[in-house]
Amino acid sequence: MSEKVLHSVITENAGEETKKQFSYMEKAEGYVKDLEKELGRKPTACVVTFGCQMNARDSEKLIGILTKIGYEQTESEDADFVIYNTCTVRDNADQRVFGRLGYVSGIKKKKPWMKIALCGCMMQEQGAIEKIQKSYRHVDLIFGTHNIFKFAELICTMFESDRMIIDIWKDTDQIVEDLPIVRKYPFKSGINIMFGCNNFCTYCIVPYVRGRERSRNPKDIIREIEYLAADGVKEIMLLGQNVNSYGRGLPKEDKMSFAELLNEVCKVDGIERVRFMTSHPKDLSDDLIKVIAENEKVARHIHLPLQSGSDEILNKMNRRYTKESYLALVDKIKAQIPDVSLTTDIIVGFPGETDSDVDETIDVVRKAEFDNAFTFIYSKRTGTPAASMEQVPESVSKPNFDRLLKVVQETAKKRASRFTGQTHRVLVEEVNEQDPSLVTGRMSNNTLVHFPADKSLIGEFVDVKLDECHGFYYMGTMIK
Structure with missing residues (x-):
């Protein structure tokens, strides 16, 4: 996969904080060069990303700075510097991180020069920090979501200290971009x-x-x-x-x-x-629908999280819309953007949810006809108001989840096949993982398309006739 460094120099519009961080990058580069001499090879760094697209974007910034100061990127956690960019949307995300920390502790015992850092959303939780301080003393650096731009400065502090560095900001009004970035795709x-x-x-x-x-x-x-x-x-x-x-x-x-x-x-x-x-x-305005339509x-893809079709549950969730207003919005979008694909998120088993509440959600799925829905069984998240509400037992939530999922799959299958026989513009993204004679691209509505073509077309837009629908992807033929 092609990778490139973006913004590896200070732009003329860079602010004082950006300039300050570039000076720290120069200093950090010296520490990395010293390590390279000691090891007799270029030091390696691995960034492991958990969570959403914003975390993925943050990781591109981390990799950009690491590349700028002299580290060689690797996907192996047997690296000289391992950074875990954490997510905390669900409790099990925290447990996955603790599991990785346990794994790399064994590696670090054999490589005393190895550095381990933690950043991201999980680090904004005091309980997580306390647990790391107590049980994972081999971690060298901890920082949060608000000061990721200080990564180069914190690397310098890490090299200059033999203690665990913790730099967590409760909040910030600062926005600092214009730093090196390594993009996953050119x-x-x-x-x-x-x-x-x-x-x-x-x-x-x-x-x-x-x-x-x-x-x-x-x-x-x-x-x-x-x-x-x-x-x-x-x-x-x-x-x-x-x-x-x-x-x-x-x-x-x-x-x-x-x-x-x-x-x-x-x-x-x-x-x-x-x-x-x-x-x-x-917050989805009429003006936005108009801009998309024109x-x-x-x-032609809008992700519009529903979460529940029950007004009572939506109120408990503090979503600030109703089943009726949501469906009215869907109708308005589809009327003005007929070729749009709508996807959504749905939670089953939220505290207090009954079978009849799930019936309301299923009714929305049938009426909205989503192209896809990401469905989840509610997972109690410590620190949120819902965590203290009366929980729904799995014996209730699991059957409701199964019957919702069945309807989601039925409606999505019906929607998916509607483009069969049509020709659409597709951005070619990569060689197909299962069959190297095919490439994989993505339509405007986010649907995947596999078709025979040369890898030289990666990164290009091409016209593809959609021959066969296979659920959530098409097999096609490029129109030359």
């Missing part, structure tokens, strides 16, 4: 447009670990996208915990809604497709 990239969340859904830990909503300056976003386009990027994904609320908190002279930002992004030459993730139903560059 032809597509994520772009952070905002950080944090103000919604406080009762099952969700995100507002507590990612902080309040902070929007990036629109000029900075457009400038970064222009840079990416000049560097060969053709598809971008605008990222935020709730992109629909973009613009809140911006100064008056820079005020811009998400619909307005999306419209401006589509004007950037070289960018051929624009995606975004994630939308909260209560601009072919915007992907």
Whole structure:
């Protein structure tokens, strides 16, 4: 897979904090060179990512800085520097991290120069920090979600100290981008447009670990996208915990809604497709629907988390919409964007949920006809209001989950086949993992397509006739 470093030099628009971090990168590079002499080879670094697209984007920043200061990237945890970028949406995500820490402790005993770092959402929880301090003393560096831009500075501190370095910020109003990034793909990239969340859904830990909503300056976003386009990027994904609320908190002279930002992004030459993730139903505006409908560059895919179809459960979840208003929104979207694909998230077994509540959710699935739904059995998240509510036993939630899933699969299968025989533009992303004579690409609506073609087409848009539907993917033939 091709990889490239982006923003490896200071841009003319860089702020003081960015310049400061580049100076720390120079200093850190000296420490890495000393380690290289000691080892007789280039030191290796491994970043293990848990969680969402925003975590994946953060990991690209970590890898960018590590590459800049002289580490060689590897996917093996038998590296000289291992960084776990953690997620804490569910309790079992924490347990997976503790399991990895136990594994690398054995490696570090054989490699005393090895460094281990933890960052991300889990590190914003005091209980997690206390457990690491007590039971995982082999960890060298801990930092959170708000000060990831200080990574180079923290690496220097780590090299200069023989104690565990902990640097956690409770919150911040700072946004520092313009740092080195290694993109996973040379032809597509994520772009952070905002950080944090103000919604406080009762099952969700995100507002507590990612902080309040902070929007990036629109000029900075457009400038970064222009840079990416000049560097060969053709598809971008605008990222935020709730992109629909973009613009809140911006100064008056820079005020811009998400619909307005999306419209401006589509004007950037070289960018051929624009995606975004994630939308909260209560904030999806008529203006946004209009921008999507009128601009072919915007992907025909909207992820619109439902969570529940029961008004009572939605109220307990603090979702701030109703079954009726959600379905009205779906109807409005489909009326104005007929070729759109809608996907969603649904939780089964939320505290207090009954069989009849699940019936309401199933009713929404049938009426909305989602192209796909990511369904979960509720998992109690310590630190959230829902954790103290009366829990639903698995003997109730599991049968309800199974019957919901059956309906989801039925409606999704019906929706998936509707493009059979049509020709669609597909961005070729990689050689097919199962059959090297095929390549795999993605349609505007996010559906995968496998078809015979040469790997030289990776990163290009091509027209593909969709011959056969196989559930959630198509087999096709390229139109030359």
